[in-house]
Amino acid sequence: MQRSGFIVGAVRRLVTGPPVYYVWVFFLLALAGAGITAYVKQLQLGLIVTGMTNYVSWGFYIGNFTFLVGVAAAAVLLIIPAYVYDFGPIKDIVIVGEALAVSALIMCMLFVTADLGRPDRVWHLFPGLGILNLPRSMLAWDIVVLNGYLFLNLFIPGYILWKAYHEQQVNMRFILPFILLSIPWAVSIHTVTAFIYNGLAARPFWNASILAPRFLASAFCSGPALSILLYQVVRRYSRFHVKDEALQKIAEMIAIAMAINLFLLGAEFFKELYSDTHHLSPLQYLYAGVHGKGRLVPWIWTAFTFNIIAFIIFLVPVTRKSFATLNLGCVLIIVGIWIEKGIGLIIPGFIPAPLGEVWEYAPTGTEIMVAAGIWGIGLLILTVILKILVPIETGEFTKSTATAS
């Protein structure tokens, strides 16, 4: 009875909302539907429907995957000040960040699955049944850390909300070790993801020690920027209280992270330009083009410009404190990092090819539709989680209100 009370209450909350909620949900459903249609086509015909080739063998899917691992990892940025320094205003809102992490992780897994040639053979990865190539394969490690992180991010808020739903006190002595564990774990998911590319001597663009630190720095820009926008949406459409000072704290952290990110980029530029070896070629392809081919050039300069403008916005107190400019800065950072950490990171790794050829890549319509579908599914999951989670957190949706109504 008790469980059905929760389900009935949850479903009732999911189907009610302001008109904009219905528009949003139907929009996401349409995206998901288009994505699934495109994916079925890919299953039927093979990866030939994508723009990938034997030269550029990873593309849009893996780019989105890499960006989203960063978003998921960035939940840690919110946990550190909340629990380690006991900063109250952020502590209240950590749980929403974890919901973002969960949906980002699910999108990560969907992107990898979409990229997989033989999803029917995914059981080959299950230890016991199949063979998970540990400790040698970085991809195997990534599967371990991503799933572990997903578990932590489901378990911690799950426990806290279960207590809140039953109107009980959270046992901090029980849950705090898991919260603390999730901090290094968040670092690990983005580090291991960086190591997937970093460990390949065949690809000089990735084979630089600066890759993992840059991954973390840029993740600490994009993830929190997404959170700032998300918190404003949540507090506008619910009784969930998010203090301005919490958002300001996050914005300050973004400014620092972006400074580090730009510094590391500068360090990379110096090394490649000054030493002027063949390892410069991918960077040259990305920022200037080679042999008259430079499809990514406008994209990466857009990203660069956006990141610089956003950095200035987040650095200057006046623009950081005004929500109009703050939100503009967040959007610029999200788009900037999405380009830089997505197609801007993956594709130049393959260009020029190890034997010197320059083959360009562009995603096909099918590929873009599948990616849009995955974003649709991910945001739908986020919406559903928040729709149930937020009222529990605010005390509107508890066991007593569920059984009373």
Added chain:
Amino acid sequence: MSDRRFMNEAVPDKGDRERKSDPSPGSPQQQGTDLSRRTFLAGAAAVMGMFAVNSCTWQEFIQNNFRRMTKKEIDETTERLKAEYREKYGKDFVVGTESPIDGTLFAYALDIQRCIGCRRCVHGCVEENNQSRDPEIQYIRVLRFKDGDMDLEHSDIYYNPDEVPQKGYYYMPVQCQHCANAPCTKVCPVQATWTEPDGIVVVDYNWCIGCRYCMAACPYMGRWFNFADPVIPKDEVNTETHYLGNRPRMRNVVEKCTFCIQRVRKGKYPKCVEVCPVGVRKFGNLLDPDSEVSRIIRTKRVFRLKEDLNTQPKFYYFFE
């Protein structure tokens, strides 16, 4: 470079050798877990079947990694494959599972000075190894360099003159280098690709999940992906195959040069060696000091591609 150093690098691990020389039917306990694995997967296959867009039989779905198969499983699998190929191509196939010959470590040597760039090796390889004609897969790339230049970024594989060799150019064919320290096998998340005890880097096409990590890891462009269903004309298909070699592949898996495993394990030369009109391609056993490759390594100037990456290729380029 001494032969001794090379042999030490590439000595296969003991477990590998024992496994290959005797594909024993497994202990009773192994069979027990095996049975439950099969039962579980058969159930999973039935469920999957309802959603299946990829057409594949449940036997294919639950098929084990080649290196974990018992003798019986290997026989069942090859019989099933033969039936499948007969239906598709209307011909009787041989699907060999010959093990490595003890005391062999295969290596390749190529005379870069005399290669004329005719690409007969490329096409001989496509026919021998049942590579897809559409989309086109070719294991060998012949790079053309201007005399005096060996910069890969200046090389050209799309040269198309009326006659080769052209004055002022030289040619360098590149294929899988069968590295002793192979970056591609290390990264595979499911061990679908590995180095055989005789030094050949192979792929189990039925175990590959199509993640293409190995392609990103290879510094020689030695790996190819079947982006669509491979197309081989029925009258051109080669029916003499090996499980780890040139048997017809399926969509969305990786494939590569295997030194013609179906030929070399029967004592024949790889096809590219055989079709080369000027005899620049040499092949043999590194462990035999009198083999042609061993003598070339001893007596000629040799080099390997991208030595700085420490991949330790078993593919030598040589010149006088």
